[in-house]
Each structure stands twice: as C-alpha cells, then as structure tokens.
Amino acid sequence: MTSTLLKRPFTILLVDDREENLLALEDMLEQEGREFIKATSGNEALRHALKNDRIGLIMLDVQMPGMDGFEVARLLKTNPKTRDISIIFVTAISKEEQYILKGFDEGAVDYLQKPLDINVTKAKVNVFERLYQYQRGLKETVSEVEKINKQLEKFVYIVAHDLKSPLTGMIGALTLLEQREAFGLDQEDVNEYIKHSKEASTYLSDMINALLDYSRKSITQQTIEDVDTQELVGQIAKLLFPPRGIRIEIKGTLPVVKANRMKLQQVFQNLLSNAVKYHDKQDGFVEVSCRDNGEFVTYYVQDNGPGIPMEDQQTIFRLFQTSVNQSGTDSSTGVGLSILKLIVEEQGGQIKLKSSPDTGSLFSFDWRK
Amino acid sequence: MEKRYNVMIVEDDAFIRKVLRQSLHQDFEVISHINAFEAMDWLEKGNPVDIILTDLKMPFMNGQEFIRTIRASALFGKTPIIILSTFDDSATRIACLEEGADDYMIKPFNPMEVKAKIMAVLRRTEHRVKPSSAGAAD
Numbered sequence: 335m336t337s338t339l340l341k342r343p344f345t346i347l348l349v350d351d352r353e354e355n356l357l358a359l360e361d362m363l364e365q366e367g368r369e370f371i372k373a374t375s376g377n378e379a380l381r382h383a384l385k386n387d388r389i390g391l392i393m394l395d396v397q398m399p400g401m402d403g404f405e406v407a408r409l410l411k412t413n414p415k416t417r418d419i420s421i422i423f424v425t426a427i428s429k430e431e432q433y434i435l436k437g438f439d440e441g442a443v444d445y446l447q448k449p450l451d452i453n454v455t456k457a458k459v460n461v462f463e464r465l466y467q468y469q470r471g472l473k474e475t476v477s478e479v480e481k482i483n484k485q486l487e488k489f490v491y492i493v494a495h496d497l498k499s500p501l502t503g504m505i506g507a508l509t510l511l512e513q514r515e516a517f518g519l520d521q522e523d524v525n526e527y528i529k530h531s532k533e534a535s536t537y538l539s540d541m542i543n544a545l546l547d548y549s550r551k552s553i554t555q556q557t558i559e560d561v562d563t564q565e566l567v568g569q570i571a572k573l574l575f576p577p578r579g580i581r582i583e584i585k586g587t588l589p590v591v592k593a594n595r596m597k598l599q600q601v602f603q604n605l606l607s608n609a610v611k612y613h614d615k616q617d618g619f620v621e622v623s624c625r626d627n628g629e630f631v632t633y634y635v636q637d638n639g640p641g642i643p644m645e646d647q648q649t650i651f652r653l654f655q656t657s658v659n660q661s662g663t664d665s666s667t668g669v670g671l672s673i674l675k676l677i678v679e680e681q682g683g684q685i686k687l688k689s690s691p692d693t694g695s696l697f698s699f700d701w702r703k
Numbered sequence: 704m705e706k707r708y709n710v711m712i713v714e715d716d717a718f719i720r721k722v723l724r725q726s727l728h729q730d731f732e733v734i735s736h737i738n739a740f741e742a743m744d745w746l747e748k749g750n751p752v753d754i755i756l757t758d759l760k761m762p763f764m765n766g767q768e769f770i771r772t773i774r775a776s777a778l779f780g781k782t783p784i785i786i787l788s789t790f791d792d793s794a795t796r797i798a799c800l801e802e803g804a805d806d807y808m809i810k811p812f813n814p815m816e817v818k819a820k821i822m823a824v825l826r827r828t829e830h831r832v833k834p835s836s837a838g839a840a841d
Contacts, residue, residue, distance in 0.1 A: 498789040498810055499716055505811040506722035517814065518729050530718050 342470070344463045345388045347371045349379040349406070350395040350424070359393060359424075362452055363459055376401030380409060383416045390466035391459065393446075396425040404434055407443070420462050422446055485680050493545065500534035507531050548673050561595050563588040563602075563633070567622050570603050576610045576620075585623040589631055591703050597677045598701065602635075604674050605697050609637040630683055630700040638694040647687055651675045674699070707732050708825060713742045713757035713769070714787070719810075723756065723787075726814030731821070739764035743772060746779050754821055759788040759795070767802055774803040783828045785820060787812060 348359050348370055356372045363370070371386065373379040376398055383389055392410070396403035403423055410416040421438075423445040425431050435445055444462075446455055507527040510517050514524060564587055571582040591598070602622075609620040620637045642650060651671050678685040683700030710727055712735040714720045724733050734752065736742040738761050746752060755773070759766030766786060774780050786799050789810045796807045805824050808817065 499719070502789065502810040502812065503716065503718035503722055506719065506726065506814055509814050510722060510725055513815075517725055519725065523725065527722075530721075534718065 342388070343367055343369045344390050344466060345369050345371065345386070346459070347373060347379060347382055347386075347389045347392045349373045349376070349392060349398075349403070351375060351398040352395075355395065359450075359455075362450070362455060368463075375399075376403070376406040379406050383410055383419060384413070387415070389419055390470075391420045391422065391462045393422050393424055393459075396423050396431060407438065411438070420444075420466065422458060422462065424448060424450065482680060485676070489676055497538065497541070500537050504531045504534045544673055548676070557594065558592050559595055560590050561593045561598055562590045563598070563624070563631075566595075566599060567602055567606075570599065570606055574607055574610055577613075579616055580610055580613055580618040580620065582606060582610070582620045583622070585621055588622065588624050588633070589626075589703075591631055591701055593681075593701060601674050601677055601699060602633075604671065605635040608671075609635060609639060609695070613637065613639045615639065627700060630702055632698055632700050635697045636694065637696075641691040641694055642687065642689040643691075647689060650687065651685065708753040708821075709734060709751050710821060711736065711742060711745070711752045711755045713737075713739055713755065713761070715758060715761045719758075722814065723817065726817055727821070730818060739766070739769035739772075742769070746773070746776070746782075749778070752779065752782055754783045754785065754825060756785045756787055756817070756821065759786055759790055759799070767799060770799065770802040770804055781831045783824050783831065785824055787817070 344367060346363065346368060348356050349372075350356050350359070351374055353374065356374070360370050360372070371382050371389065373382055377400070379392065379394070383392065394403040394406060403425070407421050407423070410419060410421070421443050423431075423435065423443070425445055426448045435443070444458060446458060507530060510519060511524060511527055519527075564584065567584055567588060574582070576582055606620060606622075613620075615638060618638060620635065623634045623636070625632045625634070651674075675685050678699045678701070681702050683702065685697065685699040687695060687697055689695040708731050710731040710733050712720060712723050712727075712733060714723065714735065715737050717737075720735050720737070724735055727733050734745065734750070736745060739757070740763055742755070742757070743764075757766050757769060761769075764772070766788065770784055770786075773782060773784065783805045784803065786796075786804050786807045787810060788795070788807070790796075791809045799807055805828060806820060808820055
C-alpha cells in the first residue's frame with residue numbers, strides 16, 4: 335500500500351507565559367515544514383489544542399501563573415481529542431516536578447531542562463517530529479485499508495447475490511426439465527431451457543474468470559505510477575483493431591495521472607471495446623476526452639452507437655446484467671462494467687452513464703490525479 | 704368453465720420470468736411484468752390479480768416500495784403478496800413481512816414449491832380473495 339498523501343507540515347504549539355521565551359523557542363526550532371502556534375497561558379493553550387487538530391507537539395512551560403503546565407497536560411490527556419498529542423515539558427526540574435513527571439504516560443511525554451540546550455532541544459523535537467509523521471502515515475494506511483475492506487465487503491455481498499441470479503434460473507429450468515411432463519414442456523421449451531442454462535453457466539464461468547483476474551491484479555499490481563493516459567488510450571485504441579468505419583479519437587490532450595496502470599487500463603479497455611463491439615452505424619466514432627475536476631480528472635468515452643435502453647441503464651453496473659443490445663451476436667457478460675465500477679470507486683471516483691438511442695452512450699469516470 | 708386464480712409475476716430477469724411462467728401456467732392464469740411500475744399500471748387499470756409474486760431488487764421501484772404502494776391502495780390493497788428474492792437475511796425478510804408481504808421465498812427456488820406456496824397463501828387468505836374472472840392478458 336502506498337500512501338499517496340503529501341507530507342503535511344509539523345505543527346508545534348509553544349506555551350510559555352513569557353513572550354520572549356516563545357520567540358526564543360521558535361527561533362531555535364524554525365525549520366522548513368514546521369509551523370508554530372504560540373500561547374501565553376494554560377487556557378489559551380487548551381483552546382488552541384481543542385480547535386486545531388493538526389498540532390503534533392506541545393512545548394509546555396511548567397511554571398505559569400494560573401493554570402500550570404502539569405494541569406494543562408492533565409486536561410489534555412483526559413480529552414480524547416487531545417489525548418494523543420505529544421508533550422515536552424519545559425521545566426527547571428525540581429525534585430517534586432520529577433515525581434509528577436513520572437505520573438504521566440511514558441512515550442508521548444518528555445521534558446527539557448531549563449536553561450535549554452539548543453542541540454538537545456533540537457534533537458528531541460526532531461525525534462518527536464519523526465514519530466508524528468510515522469504515526470500519521472500509519473493512521474492513513476489503516477484508514478485506507480479500512481475503506482478498501484468495506485468496499486470489498488460490499489462487493490462480495492453484491493457478487494454473492496448476483497451470482498445467484500443465473501443459478502436461480504438454471505436450477506428452476508433443470509427442475510422443469512426433470513419433470514417435463516408434469517410441467518407440460520414441449521420440445522421447443524426443452525431446447526430453450528437447455529440453451530438458457532448453457533448461457534447462464536457460461537456467464538458464471540466468465541464472471542469467475544473476471545473476478546480472478548481482478549483479484550490477481552489487485553495482488554500483483556499494487557504500485558502507483560505515473561501513467562500518461564494520452565499514450566495509454568492511444569495504445570488501447572490501436573490494439574482494438576476497430577473495424578473499418580469506426581474511428582477512435584482523442585479530443586484535446588489527456589493528462590498524466592498517478593495510477594495503478596493495470597486497473598486504469600482495464601477501465602479504458604472495457605469502455606472502448608464495448609463501444610466498438612456494440613457499434614451499429616456505418617460511420618461510427620468513439621471519442622475520449624477529459625476535464626480537470628480538482629482532485630480528480632473526469633474522463634469521458636462518448637460513442638454514437640445504438641445507446642443503452644433506459645431500463646438497462648440502472649442495472650448495467652450490476653454484475654451479470656447484460657443489455658438486450660447484444661442481440662445474440664456476442665456472449666459478453668455484464669461482469670466487466672461492475673468490476674469497472676469497483677475499480678473506479680475504490681480510489682474515490684464515480685462512474686456514470688448517459689445514453690439515448692439518438693445520441694449513443696456517454697460513459698464518464700473520475701480518476702484521482 | 705372452472706375459475707382460475709390470476710397470478711402476477713414481477714421479475715426483471717427474463718429467464719427467471721419464463722421459468723416461473725412455465726412452472727405455474729398449468730394451474731393459474733399467469734401475468735408477468737418486468738418491473739413494479741408496469742405492475743402498478745396493470746393493477747390500476749383494474750385488471751384482475753389474485754396474488755402477486757414479486758422480486759425485491761428491481762430497477763426504478765424496489766420490492767419494499769412496491770408492497771407499500773399496493774397496501775396503500777383502496778382498490779387492490781388486500782391482494783396477497785409473496786416475495787421471491789435472493790436476499791436471505793432475516794432483517795430483509797422481517798422488513799418485507801412488516802410492510803405487508805404475506806410470505807417470503809428465497810432464490811434459487813423449486814418450481815413445485817413456488818406452486819405449493821401460492822396455493823397455501825391463497826388458502827390462508829381466502830377470506831380476502833375470491834378468484835377473479837379468468838382470461839387476463841399477458
């Protein structure tokens with residue numbers, strides 16, 4: 335798993351009742367990738383800590399009028415929102431203070447002795463910064479994994495139910511065949527049920543292949559790389575060998591995006607080959623274009639083919655749903671589109687379809703840059 | 704002529720629709736529709752329907768909405784409804800029965816059992832339903 339998020343700045347909250355100490359600390363720790371928030375009292379420090387969820391470290395003066403540093407730390411440790419923020423006490427270290435320090439959770443709490451030694455202070459803060467970045471990376475990975483697990487769970491649920499659909503037909507048909515007299519089947523019915531059952535089992539087999547293919551890609555191809563989509567679409571278009579009369583064109587220039595190449599390729603390949611396969615016009619075109627959508631690029635695949643009937647548009651992304659379009663010319667299954675949906679959704683995008691018999695079909699999908 | 708019950712099948716999968724029709728056509732008048740909208744249209748036009756066998760996962764209007772819409776009707780609100788679905792979790796079954804379904808069957812199904820279940824639900828709900836005139840169109 336690669337974390338795609340950029341390194342965020344390391345935010346340090348400096349707390350001291352004396353302005354000049356704050357400035358000195360900031361001066362000492364100033365570094366690229368760090369930002370500072372300053373507070374001159376315990377109350378102000380708590381307010382910042384509660385409001386700002388990016389604080390990675392608090393440098394906390396112990397001796398302050400009003401609420402002292404230990405009290406601030408105790409309050410921070412009782413609030414789930416601020417519990418995990420690391421704290422470095424800045425203290426003169428009396429015997430009594432040493433004793434109190436032991437009462438705090440080890441690891442996320444440390445102390446520095448006044449007067450501050452520049453090198454020790456810098457080194458300690460560096461360690462806490464590394465720790466923070468590392469923990470953040472871990473948290474992101476965990477939440478990414480959780481998200482993918484949820485999607486997979488949903489996917490398995492849908493697959494399981496949609497696998498049952500062709501089986502339902504087959505089991506019903508086989509029972510009818512078994513008791514053909516009782517159910518009044520003539521020879522034509524018998525032939526039809528056999529044909530249907532054969533088709534249904536071919537669907538099931540194709541679908542299992544597609545699922546295996548998908549899972550293989552997920553396992554072996556986890557690297558995120560720069561993919562030049564202009565080049566990718568060009569290659570796919572060439573390799574599809576579109577029949578005479580069908581043109582595949584790119585409108586504008588398609589960008590370079592960060593992607594799992596195999597998966598993005600599967601999306602384009604499916605959409606383009608479907609557009610070519612179901613084309614019914616003498617002069618056909620398939621046009622690929624894109625639009626910048628902030629975090630995502632939205633790609634469009636437009637054709638001037640037969641369009642997809644309204645009643646199929648809602649279900650076409652379901653596993654096993656095939657459109658009436660295929661009119662027996664090809665035994666393609668609906669598996670492809672449902673897997674495309676999974677691929678597009680697992681990286682946060684959406685896949686959509688607009689279609690009418692007059693204008694053909696327009697598929698669009700978002701890909702994270 | 705012997706009066707026959709009108710069974711309405713609502714199912715979006717053509718093959719399953721055909722298997723159901725074949726399973727039932729000897730004993731019932733069978734009308735089938737591919738979605739709940741078509742089925743509602745048929746019912747609202749006053750066509751005779753004695754029992755409804757419906758899928759749950761359908762485009763446009765799902766099975767639960769369909770049950771609710773039927774039960775809200777003064778004209779045909781008492782028609783017995785059997786759900787035939789791949790969803791086998793008890794939460795879905797309970798939800799459907801609470802909406803007003805009379806029974807629930809799970810796919811894949813045995814055609815014999817579907818037939819027997821329709822008979823059983825008709826017996827149970829006899830006081831609600833009298834066989835309507837036969838000869839409804841497909």
